[in-house]
Amino acid sequence: MSEQRNEFPAKYPVSYPVTGAGGDTGSWRMFRPEIDKDKCIKCLFCWIYCPDGVIDRDSLEINYSYCKGCGICAKECPRNAISMIREE
Amino acid sequence: MTTAIKNLPRDEIVMAGNGACGGCPATAGLRIVGKAFGPNAICLMTPSCSVASIGLLPKSSFNYPILNICFAAAGSSAAGMEYALESMQKKGRLNGEKPLVFTWIGDGGTYDIGFQALSAAAERNDDFIHICYNNEAYSNTGVQRSGATPRFAATTTTPTGKQCDKKNLPLLMLDHHIPYLATASLAYPGDFYDKLVKAKNTKGFRYIELLAPCYTGWKFAAEDMIDISRKAVNCGAWLMFEAENGKIEFTNPTKKFVDGTATPDSPAEYLSMQGRYTSSLKGDNKEFVINSVASQIAADLQLLRQRSTC
Amino acid sequence: MRRLFDTGCHVVAQAVKCADVDMVAAYPITPQTSVVEEIAALTESGEMNCRFLPVEGEHSAMAACVAAAAVGARAFTATSSQGLLYMHEVLHMASGCRFPLVMVNVNRAVFAPWTLWADHSDSLAQRDTGWLQLYCASLQEVFNTILQAYYIAERVRIPVMVNMDGFILSHCRMIVEMPDQQVIDKYLQHQPNGWIADPQNPSAYACVTGADLYPGFREELFNDTKNADKTIIEAAKVYHELTGMWDGDLIDTYRCDDADTFIIAIGSMAAEARISVDLLREQGIKAGLIKIRALRPFPAAAISDVLSDGARVMVLDRNYGFGTEGGIIFAELKAALFERAAQLQIANKIMGIGGADVNYQMMADAVTSAWDFRR
Incomplete structure (x- = not known):
């Protein structure tokens, strides 16, 4: 997202890239993925397969504000280092 | 060598908190496109x-x-934009380097309503990349059949399963004599990335088709989206290849099926994982359906094998 | 000033060349075909610094134009009849996106049954697509109006359709004065001012919206279309200052000053109707002509100002408004003049459908048979 963007006049139907354009998508989640850092081998499968790009490439922290809980990261993890925990 | 996942660029064009379903193959694909x-x-x-x-x-x-843009307009609009950019560059009215023009279009906008304009752009060899993310139905309107829906798959307009085969669109596009064409799978992100880069570095009309398993349309668990992408390739329901200037080269694992060093898995598991095949796979019909799909896969493989050697 | 003696279709191509258009996408259709051929020839020879995109249909022609406008290019297309109808959904997109496109429509009747000759059913079927519509009565007016159309479109950010009658204008040769190129360049400077697809400043255009924002965009287009009348007049005035030529205003009048009987016409019929006015004058009828040049925005006030109280008004329509009392312009005009209904006698004559011959005598007869002038 560009910080100093030039806005076009309001008469034009323009949309600007922002996080959360689809709303608070973290609230869609039924199960939350949790990564066991001890088992993790940093293969980055979870990072690349996540359809929403909510797993940080370096820290492998999951952005729970927007993670939709699809479970692909857990399913694809070759070390079963990610578990899906039911949300309260 | 296929680019390793850890070597894929960090560029992210898909913003977190977008409006796609969780587990959407389209956003997963767009992430690789951006990279x-x-x-x-x-x-x-x-x-x-x-x-x-x-x-x-x-x-x-x-x-x-x-x-x-309008539904039937992928090929024509992208062509118009590219022509305009080229013309403005020639006249010195373009700021910076000429951008790459690409389309991100579903199977409806590619196989069906958009085919006329797409075919014309391919015939003219217009300089842009058309990417079809093929979820094998009109998923956006609630999963109606499309020209890409495979035989036996149920949709809301083929409730008991589609009776005819899908079009072979990659081959149709190849017969437009385009400089680059590729099929790709989300299970192989490095391969998809390499094909996109190859397309980017080629001039003229380039066509890439990505299989995009839609769990709401195909009726499987969201977490299985990548797995089902992989199974589609492993059973041969989705064939992986590319063609530079019409010369077909297979990519793995399809390459092994063509070489004869491996045989495709039976499509039984791939089909039974998907709710859209449930009614076709009912009772006595099951064997017929699985055999029919398997022989269609064998025929498609054979056709491509012949095309690759001619 | 340069002088050209050529057909209407070739005059269009010359005007597009003079306008320094970046991209032309078009599909041939009779009677517009030689516009496409001439532009293809001019671009291929390098005489015209432009790219010509030979699309496979008119839907694609308009779709290519909108995408060209989205990167700030000046784009053009020309079509006719079925081609214009085939573009319909993209016309709405162009105006909704506020792209400053210019198109020439060579008026031709519509299928079915097949016919090739002029009437206004094609463009009038696009009245409500949000395009400005201008109608021409001579090739000089066609040339001048195409240049003025870019001036208008790029300022009000609404696309403009320039209409000329099929064969009557498109295939007729006339002398056209063309201003020097540097004068035209001064008149039509490139100054993109709307949304641009810009990788350095990424944004998405014309995405899904709900009832919260959608009505506002439509209202804005509605108001800007109404207010475009000022820019249409300004475009003609500035053009006049630079070239000495005048083709402008929302309407054109002939012998209207003391008139009590008016003919209202659009397109080439308005040129012929001048002779009808002279003929009626010879018979002692105080006739005048109002030529509607701008159909969108509809020049209600301009027409009303010309019409004296008690006036007889004969509206000539080259189209049918199916399910109404007559022609489409007739219905439009009656709605526009509703508040003066008691002071005006408005009548309608439909003629020239599908290229049926229209001459000054027929138009004069329409007037004399509608009212009794002997008393």
């Missing part, structure tokens, strides 16, 4: 799930300039 194309690109979209998932105005979920 391959980099920032200097303009995207055109016809009505499809990706347009719905951009989010409501004035917010966008994708960090690219995107023009929404």
Whole structure:
């Protein structure tokens, strides 16, 4: 997202890239993925397969504000280092 | 060598909190597109799930300039934009380097309503990349049959399963004598990335088709989206290849099936994982359906094998 | 000033060349075909610094134009009849996106049954697509109006359709004065001012919106279309200052000053109707002509100002408004003049459908048979 963007006049139907354009998508989640850092081998499968790009490439922290809980990261993890925990 | 996952660029064009379903193959695919194309690109979209998932105005979920266009207009609009950019560059009225023009279009906008304009753009060898994310139905309107829906798959307009085969669109596009064509799978992101980069570095009309398993349309668990992408390739329901100047080269694992060093898995598991085949696989019909799909796969493989050696 | 003696279609191509258009996408259709051929020839020879995109249909022609405008290019297309109808959904997109496109429509009747000759059913079927519509009565007016159309479109950010009658204008040769190129360049400077697809400043255009924002965009287009009348007049005035030529205003009048009987016409019929006015004058009828040049925005006030109280008004329509009392312009005009209904006698004559011959005598007869002038 560009910080100093030039806005076009309001008469034009323009949309600007922002996080959360689809709303608070973290609230869609039924199960939350949790990564066991001890088992993790940093293969980055979870990072690349996540359809929403909510797993940080370096820290492998999951952005729970927007993670939709699809479970692909857990399913694809070759070390079963990610578990899906039911949300309260 | 296929680019390793850890060597894929960090560029992210899909913003977190977008409007796509969790586990959406389209956003997963767009992430790789952004990594391959980099920032200097303009995207055109016809009505499809990706347009719905951009989010409501004035917010966008994708960090690219995107023009929404009419449904039948992918080929024509992209061509018009590219012609305009080229002309303005020649006249010195373009700021900076000429951007890459690409389309991100569903199977409806590619196989069906958009085919005429797409075919014309391919015939003219217009200089843009058409990417079809093929979820094998009109998923955005609630999963109706399309020209890409495979035989036996149920949709809301083929409730007991489609009776005819899908079009072989990659081969149709190849017969337009285009300089680059590839099929890709989300289970092989490095391969998809490499094909996108190859397309980016080729001039003329380039066609890439990505299988996009839609769990709401195909009726499987969201977490299985990548797994089912892989199974589609492993059973041969989705064939992986590319063609530079018409010369077909297979990519793995399809390459092994063509070489004869491996045989495709039976499609039984791939089909039974998907609710859209449930009614076709009922009772005595099951064997017939699985055998029919398997022999269609064998025929498709044979056709491609012949094409690759001629 | 340069002088050209050529057909209407070739005059269109010359005007597009003079306008320094970046991209032309078009599909041939009779009677517009030689516009496409001439532009293809001019671009291929390098005489015209432009790219010509030979699309496979008119839907694609308009779709290519909108995408060209989205990167700030000046784009053009020309079509006719079925081609214009085939573009319909993209016309709405062009105006909704506020892209400053210019198109020439060579008016031709519509299928079915097949016919090739002029009437206004094609463009009038696009009245409500949000395009400005201008109608021409001579090739000089066609040339001048195409240049003025870019001036208008790029300022109000609404696309403009320039209409000329098929064969009657498109295939007729006339002398056209063309201003020097540097004068035209001064008149039509490139100054993109709307949304641009810009990778350095990424944004998405024309995405999904709800009832919260959608009505506002439509209202804005509605108001800007109404207010475009000022820019249409300004475009003609500035053009006049630079070239000495005048083709402008929302309407054109002939012998209206003391008139009590008016003919209202659009397109080439308005040129012929001048002779009808002279003929009626010879018979002692105080006739005048109002030529509607701008159909969108509809020049209600301009027409009303010309019409004296008690005036007889004969509206000539080259179209049918199916399910109404007559022609489409007739219905439009009656709605526009509703508040003066008691002071005016408005009548209608439909003629020239599908290229049926229209001459000054027929138009004069329409007037004399509608009212009794002997008393």
